[in-house]
Amino acid sequence: MAECINSSKCPVQNPEVVFREEFDDWAVLFDPDTGETYGLDPVSAFVWKKLDGKHSIKEILSELAKACKDGVPDEAPKDVTEFVEDLTSKGLVGYKE
């Protein structure tokens, strides 16, 4: 995991996936090929928006810390990394060469 956090690789959203904002900063990811939907809480939605191929995980964590009034919990690096890995395993996120 330390390797992932310190990596300079920038994850990027699969352009076919739909990001649909719902109530109170919650959102849904929709894969139109499979019909699968994934709920995102406000923090996950924030991270998703940063998966633009221009932000490494470390940079995303830094921006998340700035956006959260009370800072981020200690588990944040692990949680964000696992979240991005999960999205990658589902084909919702990839990496630019």
Added chain:
Amino acid sequence: MRVMKTPNSVDLNITNRCNLRCSYCSHFSSESDSGTDLTTEEWLHFFGELKDCTVLDVCLCGGEPLFRKDFKELVDGVVKNRMRFSVLSNGTLINDDIIEYLKSTKRCSSFQVSIDGPGPEEHDIFRGKGTFEKALAGLKCLMRHDMPATVRVTIHKHNVKSLERVAELLLEDVGLPSFSTNNAGHMGLCRENEADVQLTADEYSEAMGKLAMLNKKYNGRIGAQAGPLASVKGWQEMEDAKKQGKAEISGCGYLRSCGGVFSKMAVLADGTMVPCGQLSHIKLGNIKKDSLREVWINHPELQRLRERRDMPLDNFEYCKDCGYIPYCRGGCPALAYTITGDENKPSPDACYRAFLESGGKLPEVN
């Protein structure tokens, strides 16, 4: 109930035209019979707007959607704009080429074919000679290509006695996982042909009993959002709640049957935006000149429909002294409008008390 920022689903009457004129069609001679069709470009442009609104899926209906020569091009447009789609069809224009194409998109959630009987006698009487064989062939084509096929059986005077054979055909012979049912309602052409088509109270009760029995026999493989089988489920729940002395069923006692206006809309063949294809008298704008997002959030008629759920049933003269109010949601607003002239009233069609007073009885299913 909160309103989404944009609809997540939109029904699209991609054409007003159809190769059939079924005697009970809710479309023709109703307000949704818009007369003209949008061009290919107009639909494709609108699909881009749907993408911007993050609409997730569309239902392609009509008329008969396969009647459009540019059907594949329109589906391409849906796919390019990151949506899934379903299709409602009479099934008679299905061929291998179209189905292979639809399968290749990987975006088809379901393809519904209308089949009303176990054979031509019950189906063709209101749909036209030869239509049963064509619809069944269409259905088998879908199955052959392993497509997500569904069937809608519309129950009327001439097939109510054949429901067992319909179920056997669809669930055993054809091997569908399930099918859905409704009865021929009061809308469109059905209004002109009511005496020939519509179920009497006794026939409705008969349909209820048979469908409940068949649904048990086939382990829940028969569905219904409205019509006799839905009535069995809904009214039985009401009767049970009353017998158990429950104060209420949660969410009941108000006009809350329809949640559609909180998550979906419809567009007619000429681009008119409406809350639902069955509420086509409420015209919200046209996609050629009005913003879907703007209409969705701000149109006063949609706001008014959303406020239905705050109308207590005991405010209505029709519901006066009814002991089932705490368990009732008032029925479909479109049927309420068709029957009473006002969508902000309970629908007599959905009234359990009226059913009992006309001699109806809930079926006993062993």
